[in-house]
Amino acid sequence: MVSLKINNKTIQADENTTIMEAAKANGILIPSLCYLEGVHQVGSCRICVVEVEGSRNLQASCITKVSEGMTVKTNTKEVRKVRKVVYELMMSDHDDNCLVCSRSGGCEFQELGEWIQLQEENPYQGAHSKLGVKDISNPSIERDLSKCILCRRCITVCNEIQGIGIMENQNRGFDSFVGPTEGFELMDINCTFCGQCTTVCPVGALKERDATVNVWEALLDKNKRVVVQTAPAVRAALGEEFGYEPGTLVTGKMAAALRELGFDDVFDTNFAADLTILEEGTELLMRLKALISGDETSLPMITSCSPGWIKYVEHKFPDQLDHLSSCKSPHMMLGALAKSYYADQLDMDAKDMFVVSVMPCTAKKYEITREEMLGDVDAVLTTRELAKMIKDAGIDFVHLEDERFDNPMGLSSGAADIFGATGGVMEAALRTVYEIITGTEMPYENLHVQSIMGLEGIKEGSLLIDKTTPEWSGLEGVTVRYAAASGLSNAKILLDQIRQGTSPYHFIEIMACPGGCISGGGQPRLTTQAIREKRMEAIYREDEGKTLRKSHENEAIIHLYETYLKAPLGHKSHELLHTHYVKRNMYSK
Amino acid sequence: MMEKTCNCEAMTEQEKLKFIQDVIEDYDHDPSSLIQILHVAQNVYGFLPIEVQELIADQLDIPLSRVSGVVSFYSLFTTVPKGKYVIKICLGTACYVRGSKRVIERLEKILKIKLGETTEDLKYSLEITRCMGACGLAPAMSINEELYMQVNPDKLLGILENLEGGEA
Ligand code: SF4
Ligand code: SF4
Ligand code: SF4
Ligand code: FES
Ligand code: FES
Numbered sequence: 001m002v003s004l005k006i007n008n009k010t011i012q013a014d015e016n017t018t019i020m021e022a023a024k025a026n027g028i029l030i031p032s033l034c035y036l037e038g039v040h041q042v043g044s045c046r047i048c049v050v051e052v053e054g055s056r057n058l059q060a061s062c063i064t065k066v067s068e069g070m071t072v073k074t075n076t077k078e079v080r081k082v083r084k085v086v087y088e089l090m091m092s093d094h095d096d097n098c099l100v101c102s103r104s105g106g107c108e109f110q111e112l113g114e115w116i117q118l119q120e121e122n123p124y125q126g127a128h129s130k131l132g133v134k135d136i137s138n139p140s141i142e143r144d145l146s147k148c149i150l151c152r153r154c155i156t157v158c159n160e161i162q163g164i165g166i167m168e169n170q171n172r173g174f175d176s177f178v179g180p181t182e183g184f185e186l187m188d189i190n191c192t193f194c195g196q197c198t199t200v201c202p203v204g205a206l207k208e209r210d211a212t213v214n215v216w217e218a219l220l221d222k223n224k225r226v227v228v229q230t231a232p233a234v235r236a237a238l239g240e241e242f243g244y245e246p247g248t249l250v251t252g253k254m255a256a257a258l259r260e261l262g263f264d265d266v267f268d269t270n271f272a273a274d275l276t277i278l279e280e281g282t283e284l285l286m287r288l289k290a291l292i293s294g295d296e297t298s299l300p301m302i303t304s305c306s307p308g309w310i311k312y313v314e315h316k317f318p319d320q321l322d323h324l325s326s327c328k329s330p331h332m333m334l335g336a337l338a339k340s341y342y343a344d345q346l347d348m349d350a351k352d353m354f355v356v357s358v359m360p361c362t363a364k365k366y367e368i369t370r371e372e373m374l375g376d377v378d379a380v381l382t383t384r385e386l387a388k389m390i391k392d393a394g395i396d397f398v399h400l401e402d403e404r405f406d407n408p409m410g411l412s413s414g415a416a417d418i419f420g421a422t423g424g425v426m427e428a429a430l431r432t433v434y435e436i437i438t439g440t441e442m443p444y445e446n447l448h449v450q451s452i453m454g455l456e457g458i459k460e461g462s463l464l465i466d467k468t469t470p471e472w473s474g475l476e477g478v479t480v481r482y483a484a485a486s487g488l489s490n491a492k493i494l495l496d497q498i499r500q501g502t503s504p505y506h507f508i509e510i511m512a513c514p515g516g517c518i519s520g521g522g523q524p525r526l527t528t529q530a531i532r533e534k535r536m537e538a539i540y541r542e543d544e545g546k547t548l549r550k551s552h553e554n555e556a557i558i559h560l561y562e563t564y565l566k567a568p569l570g571h572k573s574h575e576l577l578h579t580h581y582v583k584r585n586m587y588s589k
Numbered sequence: 590m591m592e593k594t595c596n597c598e599a600m601t602e603q604e605k606l607k608f609i610q611d612v613i614e615d616y617d618h619d620p621s622s623l624i625q626i627l628h629v630a631q632n633v634y635g636f637l638p639i640e641v642q643e644l645i646a647d648q649l650d651i652p653l654s655r656v657s658g659v660v661s662f663y664s665l666f667t668t669v670p671k672g673k674y675v676i677k678i679c680l681g682t683a684c685y686v687r688g689s690k691r692v693i694e695r696l697e698k699i700l701k702i703k704l705g706e707t708t709e710d711l712k713y714s715l716e717i718t719r720c721m722g723a724c725g726l727a728p729a730m731s732i733n734e735e736l737y738m739q740v741n742p743d744k745l746l747g748i749l750e751n752l753e754g755g756e757a
Contacts, residue, residue, distance in 0.1 A: 165652025171661045181657035183639070189653065587643055587653060 004070040019061035019072055020048055030074050031083065031115050033090075033108060034151035035062040036200055038529060039161070044152050047086050047112065050074045058082055087116045093126030094203075095146035103204030106525065109149060127174060137185035139209055140193035140365040145177055148205040154178065154197035161514055163489030164312070166191045190315035190586045192488065194308035194512045195362030195382075195521015208362045208522060211379045212389050218354040218378070219262045225346070226354045227338050228263040229331055229409070230254060232270055233360040233420030233517035234383045236538040240524040240531075241387035242397045247534030249542055252402025257390050258358075259403060267338070268405040269357065270412030272330035273419045273428070275560070276305065277551035279577055280327045281433045282568035284507055285472075291506075292474040298322040300483075300498065300505040303425050305329040308363035308512030308521070310581065312488050317495050318583035323508075326578040328373060330419070331357040331364065334409060335376035336576040341564050342409065354378045358386045360420070360520030363512065372579045382522025411556040414543030421536045422486035422516035423452035423459055426509040430463065430482070432552045437465055437472040447549055448540075455515050455532055457490035458483060460505070482507045487514035605633050609641070613648045620649045623659060627666060636670045672707045672714035674752055678730040681720030688742075689728040693717070695742040699749065713749075 002015050006023050013022035018041075020030050034045035041063055049058035053071035058079060061072075073079065090109075098104045130145035150169075155178060158167040166180050166189060180189055198206045218226050239250040258266045283301065290297035304310060304325045313320065328336070335357065339350035355377045357364060368377045381389070390397055404410065415431050418424030427449045434442040442463075444450070451461030460483040468476045483505050485491050491510045497503040513520045518535040519527040548554060565572045600608065612629050616622040623645070630641050637660050646653040660666045678684075678693050693715075697703055700713050707714040723729040726738035737748065 159652070165654055168652065168654035168658040169662070170654070170658055180654050181639070181642070182661065184653075586647070 002066055002068040004066050006072045007074055013066045017066055019050060019064050019066055022066050023074060028074060030061050031112055032062055033112055033202060034153060036153055040153045040156040047083060049079060049082050051076050051079055084116055088122050088124050090149050091122055092124035093128060094149060095131055101204045102207060108202035135185045137187035138366060139369045140362045141186055141195060141198060142207055142209050143179060144205050147203045148178055149203055150178055151202060153200040154206055157196045157200050161487055162194060162196055163492055164192060167197060188588050192308040192312045192512060193363040193366045196513060198362060198521055199525055199527055208382050209365060211381050212385050214379050215356055215381060223352060224354045225264050225352055227265045227267060228258050228356045228358060229267040229269045229334050230358040231331060231360055231517060232417050233520060234358050236420060236518060236535040237523045238383050238387060246531040247538045249538050253397060253400040255405055256400040256403040257395050257397055260395050261389060261393055265406050267334060267409040268412050269331045269334055270416035271409045271556060272334035273416035274413050274551035274554045274557050275333055276327055276330050277415060277428050277432050278568045279573060280325045281429050283325055284433060288475060300503055300508045301325055303509045305425060306510060306512045307367035309491060309510045314582055314584040315586055320495060320498055321581045323498060324581055328577055328579045331359060332373050332376045333577045340576060356381060360517045360523045362521040384522060384524060408556055411554060413551050413554050414546040414549040415551045417539055417542040420517045420539045422511050423484040426452050426482055426484045428551060431550045437468050437475055439469045452484045457487050458485045458493060481505045484509040486511040486516050488512055608633055618649055620651045623649065627660060631666060636667045670711055672712050674712060674732050675714045675716060676730060676732050677716045677718040679721050679728060680717045683724035684728040687727040691742050692728055692730060692740050695745050699746060
């Protein structure tokens, strides 16, 4: 602990805190822009300068640590002047047409403007050389260089958290910009479309490609049957856009809002998550069987429900694609079923159906354009975009009565709910696989696999098969080893092991975003570690609140197999629910 | 610094690639040697084409954006091929005062390119430089290793023609 003075207030603070943190803890706020707690603390924008007695220059309070006897002033004439000039300079090269900017209302630069309150015309007039320079090369992410304030947050996230390195400073002086190598757009390189950069960008420079226009068009088209589905992680975060505390579940209101928006069928991606467990679980069992009988097989098997992860592995480990489960991601499964199973029930032509997926994810916008699965899903909205549409339609979300999902693809187990968090798919799979092999329930309290719960980047555990049903007797005595990783730099560690032949695992779950879908690239901004934890708790709460906890006990899934698919990995399943992967180069130029 | 020398002009494309790969090997694929490796590569190729940047990124296991970030930050690196004759006109104070601007204007007119550019036939590149220590005989310029002093704009055409034994 040290003692220091900020604006005549004597305060105590831990010596490892910054001036900004110490000030905030004592009710003194300092403006900031590039600073992002725990993620990006490099002092690049200088908006947070303060006067420190004894230092010749003003100090960036977001990176300067407190020290014993320090005297800090946050509101002197000099500080106010420099702060204003820094803001004016950033503004001078910023396309500040807020009225047609999708970020307006939730923009950190705009908020800062409210704070600084310029009284007159900005004396600095930049060249606005980036006006109109956009990257819309791909279906997931739009870059608008005229909005970029060079804060570098995206560089940190893309390099350090995801380990990809698409974003970097290019050129210098007036020509400098943040992005991939000059001449390359995101579609030309190994961008995974995870969208983590869009969740940290403070302005309108990085965002999802808009799908709301297309979805409105479909909704207003009388000849279209518009089907919607929502991913597990959406219900745990959507509320934040309407002022709810992080971690508030809004499942019922969300279903009501979707119906209000005019969707004809409100289905649940969770239904398809249960289906995934049956298909993927069976696939795992087949591979384990092959292992025991000495046949050729690829273990560990790795989950395939995160399209950002898939794109990553196709670029970076094209020699390891055999390890991927062939299952489509759950929303693609549901899309394929909507246009076959459900369209048959309605006795309608699938061409007149328009399937919309509401996802916490930007990579899924890319996924639906993949040749292998083209047509399963017609549009992907992020959680943020759905919130926009609800507001746009004048729906008073907070006062909606809870409603339910529609049959036949609305029922889901608790195992499906936890798909939204890292470790959840693994837990859901183990609940089912263990029971198939042994004929008894997984012997864990509350059916939770503690070793792979929580926000750690890589988690692992093992499960002894101590008894089996006659059919699986070959697996008796086998210890199944599993791991779950989230964030792509963590995925790389597990993949390097596989490539080197040292991976000890049978089954690995990978999600591209740190913490899993709960902090996906399409979720409400900003996602701090505390918010991640709350969303994760919400998801486990949803699971525990159900009596139906295991995918294979889902009546609607059982019915689907009995009446339509016949058996997991059967002929129809292969046609509708499975896919294949593509070896990709790092750069396509 | 690298002790390796090369006779780049005579190398085939394959030999050039191999040479760079060997150099990266010598540096132990260490990303912190990026700048040195880029130097060598630029000496071999005369510039840093994107394919070479990709190769270096892959071999050092770092993102291409980082390689290009460094290349585009330092003015000593270039991503466009340079002409056979690189003409550098001094813009130091003495030369400036004694009319190097007129030299630049005349060269731009003769070669039909702007400062910083290269003629389409890859023969001439036009650049500026700081004081070359020939202030007494300003304005000064250099063409490759050769220094020219008291340059008279009217004599420029003749100088260029003489570069290749009068056939330019
Ligand atoms: S990025 Fe922010 S400040 Fe800039 S135009 Fe958009 S809303 Fe306005
Ligand atoms: S989408 Fe992901 S991989 Fe692509 S630039 Fe953004 S953070 Fe990097
Ligand atoms: S794109 Fe956004 S996050 Fe990246 S540097 Fe620009 S303003 Fe910052
Ligand atoms: S907020 Fe401190 S330097 Fe940007
Ligand atoms: S100023 Fe040109 S040589 Fe010194």
